[in-house]
Amino acid sequence: MDNVFKALADASRRRLLDLLRADNGQTLGRLCEHLDMTRQAATKHLKLLEEANLVVTIWRGREKLHYLNPVPIHEIADRWIGQFERHRLRALDDLKKALEEENDV
Amino acid sequence: MDNVFKALADASRRRLLDLLRADNGQTLGRLCEHLDMTRQAATKHLKLLEEANLVVTIWRGREKLHYLNPVPIHEIADRWIGQFERHRLRALDDLKKALEEENDV
DNA sequence: TTGACATGCAACCATTTGGATGCATAATTG
DNA sequence: CAATTATGCATCCAAATGGTTGCATGTCAA
Structure with a gap:
């Protein structure tokens, strides 16, 4: 659960989750269009989100699709914040x- | 709101909130008894919690009493997690x- | 098959973070 | 008043963080 809190602590990462909430299954490239940082920086953020299991990725050809996993946020809401x-x-x-x-x- | 997420990102600080939830209005000294760090380190954590408005302090003589403020957590639950x-x-x-x-x- | 495209990996850098230590100040108590 | 207690403030340090740049790899399309 510490992973999840840490992942949520950064505004850019919360932004990424917002982007996926608005349009699920986006590629890295598309996500980067909305961010003011290099692709590599965004990749690092997405890696943390993946490790916290907040984002799940699926490869399709040379594209990597990013999907929101709402379960960890739900668990935090339910168990900790509750x-x-x-x-x-x-x-x-x-x-x-x-x-x-x-x-x- | 970023302050709040950042404050919650550290396990020691979440521990402090837990301690206050169990027994509200504790002094710095009493809080430290449960933590495995120096008083000064704990002070820094409490400072962040205060800045995030998650903790409110009241001086009584030479003692500083710490109270939980549940409002920011409620707002996050309501607005962001919601x-x-x-x-x-x-x-x-x-x-x-x-x-x-x-x-x- | 060659070039463009989407992504990954590694090294590097500045800043922030979490912690310790030493000393200072203010309040209580004997 | 002197000693003890509760806390604050400043400095220092190692490690983590957030970002960059350069190069490598795999996939698609002409």
């Missing part, structure tokens, strides 16, 4: 009380 | 079809 969502109102209340107490003292 | 969740089944279907086609050819 835990914070469950305690969300309590945490907000803790914070509110602490801030009030601060003003009193 | 977009992927909405297209999740379609993305899975795209991927499934692409993999099937690959086997045919």
Whole structure:
């Protein structure tokens, strides 16, 4: 799961996921058209996304098609973020009380 | 939002959030007891978490209390992850079809 | 079969990151 | 007041990161 968080930490990589969400199955070349970096830099980002299993690739001839895999994001939402969502109102209340107490003292 | 993703990218920082979720309002010293690094290293992590607004601190005497702020995580879940969740089944279907086609050819 | 096209691989570079160490400051306590 | 405690600030360091450039490989098309 650390892989996934790390992969999501970079704006260019999130951009790539957005591009695939808009149009799934794009080649490297097409993805690069929307990015302000060399093809090789984009390749590195895509490699991290693949390693985090956020992107799955399929070779067709000399082209490499990139597909979004939504499963890891779903798992993070479900397992990790879910835990914070469950305690969300309590945490907000803790914070509110602490801030009030601060003003009193 | 980039701040938040970056802050979440490190396992030690996610650990700190977990510690606060378990027991909100801890001092720096108490948080350090659970971490395998120097106090100064932990301070740096907490600084990033504060800058991402994931943690709010309150001074009480010489102690600094750390509180979880659940809002940024909620926003990410809502705005960013939500977009992927909405297209999740379609993305899975795209991927499934692409993999099937690959086997045919 | 030759040339163009899509991608990969490797080396290199600057900056950021995660951590340590040493010293400084402010608050509490005996 | 002196000693202890809780934290901050600055510097240094190694490793990771994000990017570039140059060259290599495999595929398609004339």
